[in-house]
Amino acid sequence: MTSAPHEDDVATRLDRLPFTPKLGRVLTGSGLGWALDAMDVGLISFIIAALGVQWQLGKEELGLISSVGFVGMAVGASLGGLLADKFGRRQVFAVTLLVYGLATGASALVGGLALLLVLRFIVGLGLGSELPVASTYVSEFAPARIRGRVVVFLEAFWAVGWLAAAVIGVFVVPSSPDGWRWAFALGAIPAAYALIVRWGLPESARWLESRGRHAEADLIVRQFEVSAKGRTVPVAALPAPAKPRESIRGRLRALFAPEFRGRTLSLWIVWFCVNFSYYGAFIWIPSLLVAQGYTLVKSFEFTLIITLAQLPGYAVAAWLIEVWGRRITLSVFLVGSAVSAVLYGTAGDPTGIIIAGMLLSFFNLGAWGALYAVSPETYPTSLRATGSGWAAGVGRIASIVAPLVVPWVLGWGSVPILFVVFAVFFAIAALAAWGLSDLRGRALDNR
Numbered sequence: 001m002t003s004a005p006h007e008d009d010v011a012t013r014l015d016r017l018p019f020t021p022k023l024g025r026v027l028t029g030s031g032l033g034w035a036l037d038a039m040d041v042g043l044i045s046f047i048i049a050a051l052g053v054q055w056q057l058g059k060e061e062l063g064l065i066s067s068v069g070f071v072g073m074a075v076g077a078s079l080g081g082l083l084a085d086k087f088g089r090r091q092v093f094a095v096t097l098l099v100y101g102l103a104t105g106a107s108a109l110v111g112g113l114a115l116l117l118v119l120r121f122i123v124g125l126g127l128g129s130e131l132p133v134a135s136t137y138v139s140e141f142a143p144a145r146i147r148g149r150v151v152v153f154l155e156a157f158w159a160v161g162w163l164a165a166a167v168i169g170v171f172v173v174p175s176s177p178d179g180w181r182w183a184f185a186l187g188a189i190p191a192a193y194a195l196i197v198r199w200g201l202p203e204s205a206r207w208l209e210s211r212g213r214h215a216e217a218d219l220i221v222r223q224f225e226v227s228a229k230g231r232t233v234p235v236a237a238l239p240a241p242a243k244p245r246e247s248i249r250g251r252l253r254a255l256f257a258p259e260f261r262g263r264t265l266s267l268w269i270v271w272f273c274v275n276f277s278y279y280g281a282f283i284w285i286p287s288l289l290v291a292q293g294y295t296l297v298k299s300f301e302f303t304l305i306i307t308l309a310q311l312p313g314y315a316v317a318a319w320l321i322e323v324w325g326r327r328i329t330l331s332v333f334l335v336g337s338a339v340s341a342v343l344y345g346t347a348g349d350p351t352g353i354i355i356a357g358m359l360l361s362f363f364n365l366g367a368w369g370a371l372y373a374v375s376p377e378t379y380p381t382s383l384r385a386t387g388s389g390w391a392a393g394v395g396r397i398a399s400i401v402a403p404l405v406v407p408w409v410l411g412w413g414s415v416p417i418l419f420v421v422f423a424v425f426f427a428i429a430a431l432a433a434w435g436l437s438d439l440r441g442r443a444l445d446n447r
Helices: 010-015 021-054 059-087 089-107 113-141 144-171 179-186 189-200 205-210 214-228 248-254 261-282 285-291 296-307 310-320 326-346 350-377 384-412 415-435
Strands: none
Touching: 010 205, 010 214, 021 059, 021 089, 021 113, 021 144, 021 179, 021 189, 021 214, 021 285, 021 296, 059 089, 059 113, 059 384, 089 113, 089 179, 089 189, 113 144, 113 205, 113 350, 113 384, 144 179, 144 296, 144 310, 144 350, 205 214, 248 384, 261 326, 261 350, 261 384, 261 415, 285 296, 296 350, 310 326, 310 350, 326 350, 326 415, 350 384, 350 415, 384 415
């Protein structure tokens, strides 16, 4: 069927709706997958601290365990976006959950470093593919006037998952010599959740319409309209969607077309710098605390307290992103991250470490929320997942490098110098944020 069975297009009808229970289910269903992602990424920071003691691994080997997962995430992010633009958001979302859930569960059985590295790469493939696809998926259902806030709320599930990882790190990992194995076993939950995603969530109506599947798109939007119980707001009609770019090469070339070149470069710089500082700091915080003389349990407890500040960071970013807009919210939180990094690096007592660490969590995770909100808005529907995925893939290059750079910087300098380096990267990202588009309250490009 080539003609839409409704007088308005999908984008106009979705933008007309309020926040409905149906949208709430899409947000929660995607958010739970997001939280499970965060739990896996967070767990590795606690597990490498335990393995460093149990397997007597050096900082370089621990950095390799962290980095190989990010190698997989870089590949996964690049491929996941391309696949989601071709085969659909929901399908790729479900498959990625299955892949990294099974690989994480299998990690509980490893007996040496080599096999663990292989499995961490596979985990990274799934994780890297899932994150940009999920943010694209949710942004395509959210009405324009609250889209940024909804995507920040999606990203806030990251804090829930990281808190779960911290709780597991405090109570499970140190509980026995096999505590880290039980932590990996809990990380297999996403494999089961993938079935819920596959059958319980709808495909993106915008994507369906862009592929000419108008009847299916109409049916999904009708379900959202029924959920709204007649509540709507007026919006301007959008142009009809254009024919999608079919070839992978064509979609990649389009990212650097004159219309998108500046946005793409700015987005890649922000993603690279934020990944470098975030993963360089947060993956290593438990191990750095142990190296500073704190016990394994005490360092995990500090990390749990620091992680609590992520939730208010997301909440404030979610409010400001629809008040200030995307660019200024992102840049302010990045500047706050830079200042907090310097404070953390120079903190010398437990109170100072916790306060500075909480500030770093607050500002850095608020910045992440804003970044995930602005990334899908940068491109039209036919390029949205590809553009978001490749930006995330470039960012993952930094997350590969950062855990390997940390031991080198510590050997050459000190913890204060390390966190000054992180602050510089946050500052560069804050400047690059001003090259991004700001679609606060405006409809997504439906081409």
